[in-house]
Each structure stands twice: as C-alpha cells, then as structure tokens.
C-alpha cells in the first residue's frame with residue numbers, strides 16, 4: 464500500500480509507503496561482536512591520552528564527551544577497534560553519498576595512483592577536463608545555462624573563489640546571506656556565515672554579510688503560519704527595495720549595495736531546513752531586478768542528496784554561480800569547485816592567475832570526482848533517492864507518533880530532519896539531542912544480543928536537530944534498523 468504526498472519544494476506528487484508499514488529490523492548480515500565482548504583497549508586509551516596532549520582541540524573532535532577512534536568502514540557502517548558496527552546516518556556531513564569504501568570510486572583512485580598520482584596544477588590532465596565537462600553539462604541540463612568550472616580543494620576555499628568572482632564581476636564586497644546559513648570557516652566564508660560565534664575571537668569583519676531571516680516555517684521568525692502567511696518573509700525582503708532608507712538600494716540608479724546573495728536552498732548546518740514552495744522563485748525575481756547575483760551553495764546538498772544532482776533544481780531558480788565540494792569525491796581526495804555563468808567567468812573577465820591553490824584540481828581528486836559523476840550519470844538516483852527518502856520520512860513520522868519530544872520531521876530526498884523538543888513538542892531540547900549523539904557513539908546498543916552504535920549529527924539554530932544524511936545506497940532493512948536504533952536511543956535518553 465502506498466499513498467501520494469506532495470514534494471515540499473515542487474508540489475509534485477511522490478509516492479510514499481503508507482504510515483505504519485515499518486517492519487522491525489531484520490538481523491543484518493554482519494558479524495557483530497557480542498555484548499559480553501566489551502574488552503578493554505589499552506592502546507586506544509593511550510592514543511586518546513596522546514591526542515589530548517598533542518592535537519589542537521580547535522577542530523570538532525571534542526564536541527564528543529569521549530572522542531571516538533574508528534578503524535574501518537564499509538557501506539553505511541563505521542567500525543570501531545572491536546569491530547563494533549555503527550550505523551552512520553550522517554555520512555561525514557553528506558560527503559560520502561555513495562557509501563564508505565565504495566568499490567568503483569576506490570578503484571578509480573587506485574588506478575590514478577598508478578597512472579598519474581600527482582601533477583602541478585599548472586599542467587593539464589585528462590580527468591580534470593572530463594570532470595569539468597561533466598559538471599558543465601549537468602548544469603546546462605538542469606538550468607539551461609552555459610558556464611565554466613574552476614576547481615579548488617575544500618568547500619570554504621571554493622566559497623572564497625566565489626566571493627572573489629562576485630567582487631571582480633560586480634565590484635562589490637558586501638553580500639547578502641541567510642541567518643542560519645553556513646558557508647565555512649576561513650575568514651571570507653566566516654564573514655558570510657551568520658554565527659557570530661565563529662567570528663567573535665577574530666577581530667573585525669568589515670565585509671560581514673547582511674543576514675536575512677531564513678524561511679524556517681516550523682519556527683517562523685515572524686510568528687506566521689505557513690498555510691496562511693502568503694510568503695510574508697519574502698515581502699519583508701521586497702520592502703528593503705521600496706525606498707532608499709532601508710540602505711539596500713539607490714532607487715535613482717536602481718543599483719544595490721550588494722553583489723550577491725549566498726543561498727543554501729536547504730540549510731545544512733542550520734538544521735536541514737528547506738525553503739517553502741515559491742519562496743526562492745519570488746526572491747530570485749527580485750534579485751535579478753537589482754543585478755544581485757545568486758550564489759548557490761551546493762556543498763552539502765548537492766550530488767543527489769535531495770533527489771536531484773543539484774538541490775536548487777527543485778526550487779524554481781537558476782544560479783549565477785554554484786559552489787560544490789564534499790561528496791564530489793565521495794570523501795576521498797578532497798576536491799571542490801565553482802561553476803559560473805560564461806559571462807562572469809569567461810577568460811577575458813577571469814583571466815589566468817585570478818585565483819589559485821597548489822592542490823586545486825589534484826589528479827587523485829579529479830579521477831575520483833570523475834568516477835562519482837559517471838556513477839550518478841549511469842544510475843537512477845533521482846528515483847531511488849526520492850523513494851528511499853519518502854520511506855525514511857515515514858519511519859520518522861512513526862517515531863514522532865511515539866515520542867512527543869520529536870517536534871518536527873521533514874525531508875527532501877535523503878536530507879531529513881528530526882527536531883528534538885521538550886514534551887510540549889515545541890520547546891527546543893538541546894539536552895536531549897546531545898544525549899542522543901553521545902549515546903549512539905557509546906557503541907553498546909543491543910540488537911539481537913549483539914552490540915551496535917549509531918552515528919548522528921546535531922545541527923540547527925538551537926542545536927536540537929538530528930540532521931540525517933544516510934548513504935544514498937542505504938538499504939530498506941538498514942532504514943528499518945535506523946528506525947529501531949533511533950527509537951532505542953530516544954527512549955533511553957528520555958529516561959535519564
């Protein structure tokens with residue numbers, strides 16, 4: 464039995480298994496250690512003690528009460544040193560969309576190690592050109608726009624390149640961005656990321672973006688209801704262009720102070736919140752009128768996470784510049800990049816040396832990226848991701864019926880959210896979300912007398928959202944298992 468539901472972004476009907484069709488997870492074909500086998504591990508203790516002394520705590524490792532050492536990975540699982548499997552529902556913030564140790568992607572990397580393991584970026588190699596060509600074609604298919612690609616290494620660096628391109632094209636260094644948006648932690652990316660927490664210790668950011676409320680309908684910043692608001696939030700942006708006194712535009716020249724609007728159509732770190740239908744279309748029309756470029760940050764939501772190669776495809780607008788990274792190489796050798804419309808990035812406008820980094824377009828990255836794009840081109844991910852996403856969302860709705868502490872569940876494709884609250888289903892509960900994160904990492908959840916762990920990531924404005932980005936290759940029994948593990952973890956954490 465299945466029922467039709469509307470895709471939140473497109474309004475198109477998608478088929479979902481009926482609520483209540485969840486089957487208890489069948490034992491998986493994995494050799495789990497038994498519960499009695501919780502051995503002590505003196506080497507791990509020594510490593511943790513050493514890490515505590517020699518590694519900076521400036522990264523995100525120490526978000527966990529007890530940092531975790533993993534040893535191997537395969538498919539949807541990470542394995543610790545006792546070979547305990549941890550079902551990963553976040554896949555390295557959506558960098559490993561095709562599953563851990565994906566054989567095709569790994570083989571592409573191995574072949575390239577034998578063929579052309581390294582090459583200075585001032586010379587060309589075949590894979591770079593072919594990969595750029597596949598990306599250019601994919602954007603042309605999706606948005607009917609011609610353009611070019613420029614590679615870099617990490618997401619934030621590509622964001623920096625996008626900023627440079629906007630500045631060069633428009634001559635403007637002020638940007639618009641959303642509250643709750645996340646674009647990275649280099650200085651330039653921090654200036655367009657709303658959290659002051661990431662800037663506080665680092666002096667003045669004269670180029671800090673103007674942050675606009677994101678349409679977070681579950682907690683509408685204007686206290687409206689989605690069903691009746693008539694996109695009041697876009698009206699508030701439109702108001703900024705009505706006269707000169709809002710400081711956004713000079714009505715005489717019709718020029719705006721801003722060069723570009725950096726957009727995540729579904730906020731990643733912000734808690735997997737998606738824009739409501741019609742929002743971006745209306746916003747994009749306004750931005751075009753005033754020559755403000757749209758920079759589409761696809762770093763977390765690209766590569767079929769939402770059921771289309773590029774998430775923006777489902778939101779009725781076209782990018783001027785697109786930024787991508789993470790899942791391009793399935794988490795192997797880092798590679799990121801920007802795509803931009805031909806008028807912005809043509810050689811006469813963005814000439815040789817406009818931007819550069821030693822490891823950009825590294826040959827191990829381009830070879831794996833090329834293989835990833837070939838896998839997507841040869842697969843049916845549009846269909847499978849939407850179907851799996853609908854099934855997973857139903858499982859989350861089932862959990863929500865059981866636990867009033869789940870205030871909101873939502874999703875597009877396999878980008879899903881579960882917002883943890885107090886028992887009133889609304890007051891954010893960071894405490895509960897935190898406990899779930901830590902509980903999953905303990906690695907002693909009992910499944911059929913065997914032990915398992917659960918890898919979760921917590922995001923959102925109140926740090927109370929379980930942001931779910933499972934492997935696009937996750938199986939239906941694994942999704943059922945995810946339901947049961949989440950149920951176990953929530954039940955356990957509510958008690959304490």
Ligand SMILES: Cc1ncc(COP(=O)(O)O)c(C=O)c1O
Nearest residue numbers: 617618619645646647731762763
């Ligand atoms: C939407 C988005 N933009 C930019 C970045 C920054 O990418 P990186 O961490 O590779 O620098 C991230 C990383 O999480 C992201 O999710």
